[in-house]
Amino acid sequence: MTIQTIKTTPYDDQKPGTSGLRKRVTVYAQPNYVENYIQSIFDSLDGFAGETLVIGGDGRYYNDVVIQKAIRIAAANGFGRVLVGQGGLLSTPAASHVIRHHKAFGGLVLSASHNPGGPDGDFGLKYNIGNGGPAPEKITDAVFARSKVIDSYKTVDTPDIALGQIGTQHVGDMVVEVIDPVADYAALMATLFDFDAIRALFAGGFRMTFDAMNAITGPYAHVLLEDTLGAPKGTVVNGTPSPDFGGGHPDPNLVYCKDMHDLLMTADGPDFGAASDGDGDRNLIIGKNRFVTPSDSLALLAANASLAPGYAGGIAGIARSMPTSAAADRVAEKLGIEMHETPTGWKFFGNLLDAGRVTICGEESAGTGSNHVREKDGLWAVLLWLNILAVRKQSVDQIVREHWATYGRNYYTRHDYEEVDAAIAGKLVDDLRAQLPALPGKSFGEDLQVAYADDFTYLDPIDGSTSAKQGIRIGFTDGSRIVVRLSGTGTVGATLRVYLERYEAADGRHDLDTQLALEPLIALAEELSGIKKRTGREAPSVIT
Ligand code: G16
Numbered sequence: 001m002t003i004q005t006i007k008t009t010p011y012d013d014q015k016p017g018t019s020g021l022r023k024r025v026t027v028y029a030q031p032n033y034v035e036n037y038i039q040s041i042f043d044s045l046d047g048f049a050g051e052t053l054v055i056g057g058d059g060r061y062y063n064d065v066v067i068q069k070a071i072r073i074a075a076a077n078g079f080g081r082v083l084v085g086q087g088g089l090l091s092t093p094a095a096s097h098v099i100r101h102h103k104a105f106g107g108l109v110l111s112a113s114h115n116p117g118g119p120d121g122d123f124g125l126k127y128n129i130g131n132g133g134p135a136p137e138k139i140t141d142a143v144f145a146r147s148k149v150i151d152s153y154k155t156v157d158t159p160d161i162a163l164g165q166i167g168t169q170h171v172g173d174m175v176v177e178v179i180d181p182v183a184d185y186a187a188l189m190a191t192l193f194d195f196d197a198i199r200a201l202f203a204g205g206f207r208m209t210f211d212a213m214n215a216i217t218g219p220y221a222h223v224l225l226e227d228t229l230g231a232p233k234g235t236v237v238n239g240t241p242s243p244d245f246g247g248g249h250p251d252p253n254l255v256y257c258k259d260m261h262d263l264l265m266t267a268d269g270p271d272f273g274a275a276s277d278g279d280g281d282r283n284l285i286i287g288k289n290r291f292v293t294p295s296d297s298l299a300l301l302a303a304n305a306s307l308a309p310g311y312a313g314g315i316a317g318i319a320r321s322m323p324t325s326a327a328a329d330r331v332a333e334k335l336g337i338e339m340h341e342t343p344t345g346w347k348f349f350g351n352l353l354d355a356g357r358v359t360i361c362g363e364e365s366a367g368t369g370s371n372h373v374r375e376k377d378g379l380w381a382v383l384l385w386l387n388i389l390a391v392r393k394q395s396v397d398q399i400v401r402e403h404w405a406t407y408g409r410n411y412y413t414r415h416d417y418e419e420v421d422a423a424i425a426g427k428l429v430d431d432l433r434a435q436l437p438a439l440p441g442k443s444f445g446e447d448l449q450v451a452y453a454d455d456f457t458y459l460d461p462i463d464g465s466t467s468a469k470q471g472i473r474i475g476f477t478d479g480s481r482i483v484v485r486l487s488g489t490g491t492v493g494a495t496l497r498v499y500l501e502r503y504e505a506a507d508g509r510h511d512l513d514t515q516l517a518l519e520p521l522i523a524l525a526e527e528l529s530g531i532k533k534r535t536g537r538e539a540p541s542v543i544t
Pocket residue numbers: 018019112113114277281282321344345346363364365367486487488489490497
């Protein structure tokens with residue numbers, strides 16, 4: 001095998017965001033853009049000679065091109081073996097499991113997650129470490145630093161690897177194993193959940209619809225829900241992955257899954273609806289006549305996890321991202337277990353999971369997961385919900401209402417302003433930050449008195465690292481909160497996210513419309529930040 005060293009010039013924009021490097025395909029298609037980034041990753045790692053690397057992606061446009069480049073660069077850099085999903089496919093949680101299960105050194109996950117795909121859509125690359133989780137900031141910072149000075153990359157001159165056939169091939173001295181993308185993951189799910197109980201649920205006439213959004217979870221959902229658990233054929237819709245997600249936006253929220261939501265709100269609709277995103281790590285949960293917010297879903301899954309065999313011994317602790325509602329905190333308090341608040345992004349959960357401090361983690365952005373992998377996991381959440389429904393023999397709506405009656409309800413919404421001018425968004429956040437020292441103690445209206453106001457800094461209790469400027473928090477004495485932060489996954493302009501939350505006690509009113517219940521906070525957020533005035537937007541682009 002002849003290793004080629006190719007001269008290159010650096011790009012200045014290869015800074016990984018909340019979850020890897022996400023850019024337009026047109027940006028990724030620039031000369032050596034992919035090569036520079038992958039070489040910068042490998043240059044930031046030590047000790048992988050002869051080791052195993054996992055590579056797989058969500059099958060979006062450009063996946064096939066990048067995967068061939070990645071295999072060649074891995075061979076030239078001295079990896080001993082690459083495990084790659086058949087067709088270049090692996091959902092993000094499956095990639096995490098394959099890394100762990102096969103004791104790989106790490107993995108390259110090719111995905112821009114819920115962002116649209118296609119020639120004019122987005123592409124993404126993320127490096128995951130040996131625990132199966134996204135690389136921590138000390139690695140992503142090193143990758144960015146390297147990308148700014150890189151002057152060459154290594155590759156080999158070989159024909160493309162045939163990814164269609166399961167089996168073993170060679171690229172120079174490196175072994176390439178093309179594996180079934182679903183098998184290892186499906187076997188893991190069987191160890192966590194009571195498949196017999198879920199089979200009995202379906203056999204008893206329980207009806208669900210699962211929208212795979214023309215993305216990666218289709219093959220996984222067909223195997224697990226229909227072939228293994230006996231849900232009728234047709235339960236999984238949009239189940240064939242396509243490079244541009246059928247022209248859709250593979251984000252499982254109430255905007256892009258409106259049809260499913262509306263179906264679940266009809267009298268003869270199914271009992272349960274769920275969806276997952278482009279790379280299979282997010283989930284949407286809707287029961288008949290009951291949408292479950294991701295923050296509530298996290299709390300409910302944590303409270304009921306012990307009903308599934310994989311968690312029968314109880315859970316060690318819960319972690320949630322800072323903007324996620326405090327609903328899970330009340331569950332942790334009642335269970336007498338640890339509760340952690342981390343910055344946005346799954347990479348911050350890894351240390352807590354590795355240390356055994358937490359078992360279940362979640363984010364308000366439709367992400368939930370557990371210590372079974374080191375990524376959030378869409379189908380896992382769906383299966384845990386099914387397991388809970390099978391054991392409790394109640395509807396989603398009943399379970400949610402009982403939860404609120406026990407713990408109280410955290411009314412919660414997120415307002416996104418997408419593709420805002422980056423300079424305006426940056427200034428807006430800076431100006432809001434400048435107001436923070438004067439806010440504590442101040443009252444707004446009759447009920448809102450500021451208890452604290454800060455820019456969230458996280459101190460990792462395991463490795464002692466700190467992450468500053470993780471989002472502005474304004475907390476009130478009644479448990480209400482306003483959080484404002486800039487997205488780290490958008491690819492055009494800036495996305496401003498405003499998160500709003502209000503707590504209503506267990507004996508309070510739980511049947512209010514969410515936007516109405518949060519109206520005073522929505523108005524106050526505008527008063528303090530001036531988003532509409534400064535951006536000229538009349539309303540958020542997306543409300544979840
Ligand atoms: C968004 C969400 C985060 C999530 C991240 C990555 O980040 O707000 O909670 O961790 O996406 O998720 P995925 O891999 O599914 O895209 P941001 O920075 O845009 O708010």
